[in-house]
Amino acid sequence: MMEVLLPILIFAALGVLFGIVLAIASRIFAVKTDERIPQVQELLPGANCGGCGFTGCAALAEAIVRGEATPNACNSCSAENMKAIGAIMGIEVADKVPMQAQVRCSGKCGVAKLQYHYEGARSCIAADRMGGGxxxxxxxxxxxxTCVEVCKFDALHIVDGVAVVDHTKCSGCGACVNICPKNLIELLPVESEYYVACRSKEKGALTRKQCDAGCIGCGICAKLCPEGAITVTDFVAYIDQSKCKKCGICAEKCPRKIIRHENEVYDDLINAQKKA
Amino acid sequence: MSFGSILLMMFSAILVENFIFAKFYGCCPFLGVSEHPDTALGMGMAVTFVMTVSGGVTWAVYEFLLVPAKLEYLKTVAFILVIAALVQFIEMFLRRFIPTLYQALGIYLPLITTNCAVLSAALLTVQNGYSFIEAICFGLASALGFTLAITVFAGVRSRMAHANPPEAFKGFPLTLIAAGLLAMAFSCFSGIQF
Incomplete structure (x- = not known):
């Protein structure tokens, strides 16, 4: 009888002992954490995308509570959640325009000319060091x-050798903007529709030699735009989204067809995915 | 056991009888937490810390509780209980008194609670009939071997991340092949006789 009872008793006693020790220890070693940190973290998206520059949503929540980051530091956060974070912190939060990413390049395979055949590491950052790709x-x-890898929302895909943003999935966190070695990705307001899909600042003649879909800085779009929203500096057009009324004249008249509508880009992406 | 033989035992535990490559303990964290050298090193440090402390504590539990009560056959259950409670206790202690160490090890500590490498270090200590000092040294050396293996492997994996392997090999298959090659390299040490 004792052979069975003794082990049971000893192990039960051990269990109770450890339980009591841990219970006491948790009281003694209790750390006072700011109760606002979990509250703020609850309001953040929880994707841990790193677009804010911190390691994840928990780190950002801590930084916000400590006052090292502003309540609107997260680009993916909805406006009402941002307000709620501001309320927790007792700070008035200015309205932030929701953003989405766009890749300013249309140099697909065959359209953009190559300078050599690259077979190195499959990373844009590595390729960029080899004479800029x-x-x-x-x-x-x-x-x-490389931007596809950092995107936590499955919003970026490579189509025909160029990264394409799926604007229905993009949360505007900015992780891709930070990683792109070419600084090609730009955050635009979500309501914007047209953008210039080229960033080449070379003179028109040179751009023409390098790529069949490059902005040559002809200025037709700038002349035709009824709102004066388009400017051409350094041989490349740029649309001021705050003035753009989305009439689409620029996209229609662009001789190089590089002023693109976000839906057109999206259709390209869907078609490519269907083919695959 | 003399100082020299303890050193030999530690050397053998690190390289010849490496926990991962020779005994295949702790493969879960070895494959799971080895994507970046930094996190791998953090995991290795946490394992080293827990294994060393638990080596001493489980030795004491075995010698002063299980042997007198003639309950040696229940050592596995007892060690699991002791290690789990110990890790929890250490976690709380670190969080209160050494926050920097807690932040470095914090997320890995709970993972180790049920790690078979930690348990097997305690069981092997008993099996080999080590003394208290030897038990602690054995725990430390085994964990250093674990840290060495996981850090080296993380280095290999961070280089592989930029390779462009055939579609079928992408991800886990290639990771397992690399682990196999590394284990084969470590098997050279098993030829060393003391």
């Missing part, structure tokens, strides 16, 4: 998908 154009998308 395999495309002749020093500004264009390398297309090895």
């Amino acid at each position: 395999d495309k002749l154009c020093a500004w264009g998308c390398i297309g090895l998908g």
Whole structure:
């Protein structure tokens, strides 16, 4: 009888002992954490995308409570959640325009000319160090998908050698903007529709040699835009989204067809995915 | 056991009888937490810390509780209980008194609670009939071997991340092949005789 009872008793006693010790220890070693940190973290998206520059949502929540980051530091956060974080912190939060990413390049395979054949590490950052990548154009998308890797929302895909944003999934966190070695990705307001899909600052003649879809800085769009929203500096057009009324004249008249509508880009992406 | 033989035992535990490559303990964290050298090192440090402390504590539990009560056959259950409670206790202690160490090890500590490498270090200590000092040294050396393996492997994996393997090998298959090659390299040490 004792042979069975003794082990049971000893182990029960051990269990109770450890339980009591841990219970006491948790009281003694209790750390006072700011109760606002979990509250703020609850309001953040929880994707841990790192677009804010901190390691994750928990780290950002801590930084916000400590006052090291502003309540609107997260680009993916909805406006009402931002307000709620501001309320917890007792700070008035200015309205933030929701943003989405766009890749400013249309140099697909065959369209952009190559300077050499690249077979190195499959990373845009590595390829960029090899004479700025395999495309002749020093500004264009390398297309090895380093931005695709960092995107936590499955919003970026490589289509025909160029990164394409799926604007229905993009949360505007900015992680891709930070990683792109070519600085090609730009955050635009969600309501914007047209954008210039080229960033080449080379003179028109040179751009023409390097790529069949590069902005040559002809200025037709700037002349035709009824709102005066388009400016051409350094041989590349740029649309001021705050003035754009989305009439679409620029996209229609662009001789290089590089002023694009976000839906057109999206259709390209869907078609490519269907083919695959 | 003399100082020299303890050193030999530690050397053998690190390289010849490496926990991962020779005994295949702790493969879960080895494959799971080895994507970046930094996190791998953090995991290795946490394992080293827990294994060393638990080596001493489980030795004491075995010698002063299980042997007198003639309950040696229940050592596995007892060690699991002791290690789990110990890790929890250490976690709370670190959080209160050494926050920097807690932040470095914090997320890995709970993972180790049920790690078979930690348990097997305690069981092997008993099996080999080590003394208290030897038990602690054995725990430390085994964990250092674990840390060495996981850090080296994380280095290999961070280089592989930029390779462009055939579609079928992408991800886990290639990771397992690399682990196998590394284990084969470590098997050279098993030829060393003391």
